[in-house]
Amino acid sequence: MASTSSSRLAVFFLITVLLSVAAPGETKLPLKQIPGDYGLPFIGAINDRRSFFYNPGQEEFFKSKIQKYESTVIRTNMPPGPFIASNPKVIALLDGKSFPVLFDVSKVEKRDVLTGTYVPSTDLTGGYRVLAYLDPSESKHAKLKQVVYFLLKWSRDKVFPVFEACYTGLFETLEKQVAENGKSSFNPPSEQAAFNFLTQAFFGSNPADTKLGVEGPSLINKWLLFQLHPVLSLGLPEDLDDLLLHTYPFPAFPIQKDYKTLYDFFNESSGFAQDEAEKMGLSREEACHNLLFATCFNAFGGIKVFFPIMVKWIGRAGGKLHTELAHEIRSAIKSNGGNLSMAAMEQMPLMKSVVYEALRIEPAVPYQYGKAKRDLLIESHDAVYEVKEGEMLFGFQPFATRDPKIFERAEEFVPDRFKGEAGEKLLKYLLWSNGPETENTTVGNKQCAGKDFVVLLSRLFVAQLFQRYDTFEIELGKAQSGTAPAVIITSLKRASF
Ligand code: HEM
Ligand SMILES: *[C@@H]1O[C@H](CO)[C@@H](O)[C@H](O)[C@H]1NC(C)=O
Numbered sequence: 001m002a003s004t005s006s007s008r009l010a011v012f013f014l015i016t017v018l019l020s021v022a023a024p025g026e027t028k029l030p031l032k033q034i035p036g037d038y039g040l041p042f043i044g045a046i047n048d049r050r051s052f053f054y055n056p057g058q059e060e061f062f063k064s065k066i067q068k069y070e071s072t073v074i075r076t077n078m079p080p081g082p083f084i085a086s087n088p089k090v091i092a093l094l095d096g097k098s099f100p101v102l103f104d105v106s107k108v109e110k111r112d113v114l115t116g117t118y119v120p121s122t123d124l125t126g127g128y129r130v131l132a133y134l135d136p137s138e139s140k141h142a143k144l145k146q147v148v149y150f151l152l153k154w155s156r157d158k159v160f161p162v163f164e165a166c167y168t169g170l171f172e173t174l175e176k177q178v179a180e181n182g183k184s185s186f187n188p189p190s191e192q193a194a195f196n197f198l199t200q201a202f203f204g205s206n207p208a209d210t211k212l213g214v215e216g217p218s219l220i221n222k223w224l225l226f227q228l229h230p231v232l233s234l235g236l237p238e239d240l241d242d243l244l245l246h247t248y249p250f251p252a253f254p255i256q257k258d259y260k261t262l263y264d265f266f267n268e269s270s271g272f273a274q275d276e277a278e279k280m281g282l283s284r285e286e287a288c289h290n291l292l293f294a295t296c297f298n299a300f301g302g303i304k305v306f307f308p309i310m311v312k313w314i315g316r317a318g319g320k321l322h323t324e325l326a327h328e329i330r331s332a333i334k335s336n337g338g339n340l341s342m343a344a345m346e347q348m349p350l351m352k353s354v355v356y357e358a359l360r361i362e363p364a365v366p367y368q369y370g371k372a373k374r375d376l377l378i379e380s381h382d383a384v385y386e387v388k389e390g391e392m393l394f395g396f397q398p399f400a401t402r403d404p405k406i407f408e409r410a411e412e413f414v415p416d417r418f419k420g421e422a423g424e425k426l427l428k429y430l431l432w433s434n435g436p437e438t439e440n441t442t443v444g445n446k447q448c449a450g451k452d453f454v455v456l457l458s459r460l461f462v463a464q465l466f467q468r469y470d471t472f473e474i475e476l477g478k479a480q481s482g483t484a485p486a487v488i489i490t491s492l493k494r495a496s497f
């Protein structure tokens with residue numbers, strides 16, 4: 001008996017070993033050391049920072065390292081480094097296969113990594129570590145995310161009419177400026193529309209009717225700069241840009257008055273959501289700072305970058321795509337009783353694909369971080385790498401969603417890429433929300449709370465755009481690292497059919 005069972009056991013082990021060495025149809029990847037080099041203390045970090053921002057710039061910075069080390073998993077420093085971040089060393093994940101380890105909260109800790117290797121002072125957020133900086137293992141993460149879900153649910157019936165009103169306002173502004181000056185900068189009125197939309201949809205409060213007036217976006221932009229300057233470039237002369245933005249954290253005091261102005265607006269508008277937070281055992285004050293952050297940093301900050309990206313790629317794609325979109329969108333609206341509704345948008349497969357493709361080709365939040373919770377093995381297409389507990393992982397998302405081993409013509413904007421059954425199969429590789437598009441945001445993960453909301457707004461925007469216009473033309477202003485593309489509208493052709 002004993003010998004039979006032990007020989008069975010031996011056979012079982014043998015099979016297991018064989019399977020793990022070579023699963024059918026797969027070749028086992030070699031185990032490799034992670035290549036790359038942090039350089040000398042201090043100097044290495046500054047060299048990498050200057051290469052990243054100025055010469056050759058971030059895309060080439062990563063591309064040249066991939067070539068040099070023949071690997072898409074690489075050790076490098078990430079900005080800002082000295083004197084803002086005490087440890088700039090990361091393991092960069094530069095392909096679509098290794099990148100998703102950052103979504104696995106059993107493997108990576110997402111505590112205080114929203115902005116990377118430094119943490120902005122909590123003086124900029126009312127003294128609180130807000131939701132986006134919390135790891136799901138921290139008890140407040142679930143509660144605070146629940147408050148954001150509550151807000152999104154509460155806004156549901158208002159989204160369509162409020163969006164239509166705010167973005168009709170945007171289009172009227174653009175038309176007026178193009179008529180008067182022959183062109184119009186898209187970004188400022190787009191930010192105004194986004195803020196007006198978000199505050200009315202989430203809180204039923206129109207900033208124009210309050211002390212805030214039209215100042216919301218400019219106050220927020222200043223506040224965002226205080227948090228994000230270490231990882232931005234403003235296109236100033238290089239030495240000045242680097243010295244000013246990347247060497248020391250801005251002190252918080254110059255922004256306190258502006259923050260208070262924003263806070264008062266949110267505090268006056270969000271009583272009902274604070275009630276909800278209080279029921280969950282959160283203080284009203286902590287809830288309000290979090291509502292401000294979710295609206296102004298997460299939602300406004302995301303839309304402020306992504307809408308210009310969408311207009312840029314759709315604009316560049318040209319008249320033929322515009323005509324196709326106009327036909328599809330207008331006929332779907334017509335067959336739905338003349339309303340731009342959820343049902344009508346379901347009949348706009350090209351429009352839906354275009355939105356996904358814009359999210360793929362230029363993800364609005366390109367950097368993701370996480371710290372290894374334990375020793376890990378990470379797989380790229382070519383090799384398996386060992387990572388030690390506590391090491392910082394950094395994913396450059398554009399290289400994951402433009403991975404040529406995953407997407408054909410990965411560098412091209414292919415409007416119908418996500419159309420049909422074959423297109424749908426690619427959605428699991430679309431990662432803009434800090435998770436695959438095929439998965440759901442939950443209180444247990446770090447996927448964007450606004451994932452479905454953002455897709456809805458983006459669809460509404462494109463649908464409204466081509467309901468109103470046959471075609472439009474754009475120019476691009478000077479791009480700045482880590483900020484939205486500067487889109488200038490040079491012509492708008494009103495709907496002729
Ligand atoms: C185009 C717009 C947006 C983009 C590109 C975007 C992207 C992201 C990304 C990449 C993250 C994960 C960051 C990280 O942990 O590394 C995130 C988190 C988050 N987003 Fe969004 N987002 C957008 C709009 C919104 C909207 C409209 C809301 C709604 C209030 C929202 C709420 C949040 C929240 C609360 C988190 C933190 C989630 C958590 O800690 O579990 N976002 N977003
Ligand atoms: C927030 O609003 C409440 C109710 O209107 C008020 O009692 C409280 O003082 C406000 N908080 C701050 C910090 O202004």
Ligand SMILES: *[C@@H]1O[C@H](CO)[C@@H](O)[C@H](O)[C@H]1NC(C)=O
Pocket residue numbers: 336337338339341
């Ligand atoms: C279209 O919208 C109007 C106004 O909101 C509504 O009364 C009407 O029932 C809608 N029609 C359809 C077909 O959904």
Ligand SMILES: *[C@@H]1O[C@H](CO)[C@@H](O)[C@H](O)[C@H]1NC(C)=O
Pocket residue numbers: 438439440
């Ligand atoms: C995501 O949520 C939807 C709606 O609740 C559900 O139908 C779907 O199965 C969920 N998807 C996953 C991958 O959990």
